[in-house]
Amino acid sequence: MKGWDAPCYAHFKLPPTIVVEQGIVKYRFYCLVHPDRYVTRARHDDATSNLRRHAFKECPSLNEHQKSGQLTVAEFARGSTYSSARLRLKHVQWFAVNHRPMNLTKDDAYQDILRMFHAGVEIMSNQTATRDILDVFKITQAIVKKKLQNIPTRKHLALDGWSSPNVMSILGIILTYVEDGQVKTLTLDAVRYV
Numbered sequence: 001m002k003g004w005d006a007p008c009y010a011h012f013k014l015p016p017t018i019v020v021e022q023g024i025v026k027y028r029f030y031c032l033v034h035p036d037r038y039v040t041r042a043r044h045d046d047a048t049s050n051l052r053r054h055a056f057k058e059c060p061s062l063n064e065h066q067k068s069g070q071l072t073v074a075e076f077a078r079g080s081t082y083s084s085a086r087l088r089l090k091h092v093q094w095f096a097v098n099h100r101p102m103n104l105t106k107d108d109a110y111q112d113i114l115r116m117f118h119a120g121v122e123i124m125s126n127q128t129a130t131r132d133i134l135d136v137f138k139i140t141q142a143i144v145k146k147k148l149q150n151i152p153t154r155k156h157l158a159l160d161g162w163s164s165p166n167v168m169s170i171l172g173i174i175l176t177y178v179e180d181g182q183v184k185t186l187t188l189d190a191v192r193y194v
């Protein structure tokens with residue numbers, strides 16, 4: 001039964017029953033839902049096309065939705081790593097690290113895309129996104145602080161002042177230090193309203 005991990009096998013009672021038809025040893029796979037139905041194949045044959053046809057196209061337990069090849073909600077959820085918290089964290093990364101505007105969560109086409117992947121998706125407001133970014137900032141701040149305290153070598157600071165296209169003054173802080181024989185840099189961007 002090595003390699004029998006294709007999803008179609010889950011539809012049948014395992015191990016299969018061994019039968020001999022015209023001198024050929026065969027496996028007979030009985031359907032778990034309709035035990036009067038079965039699919040037979042030669043023991044040396046590893047092809048799953050007949051098993052898949054029964055499990056995903058012809059079994060009477062399937063509804064029309066499934067026979068048309070669309071995924072059920074349960075199947076869909078199993079194939080998705082979505083959780084409300086994970087999406088919120090990904091949005092924080094998108095907005096704060098990749099510099100995307102938070103208004104994107106209001107975009108109806110984007111909302112449709114999210115619902116396409118998970119029908120029950122929770123789409124957060126801009127206010128939630130702002131709070132999440134602040135929360136992640138506070139958590140990260142403590143970690144960065146600890147990281148800086150634990151660097152045993154000298155630390156060199158470089159300052160980089162610049163203006164963003166919306167005339168916001170930004171102060172970038174670049175920290176250089178040596179760790180494990182390698183020169184490393186840590187870039188911290190701080191916004192200053194001047």
Ligand SMILES: [Zn+2]
Pocket residue numbers: 011031032033034037054055059060061
């Ligand atoms: Zn079946």
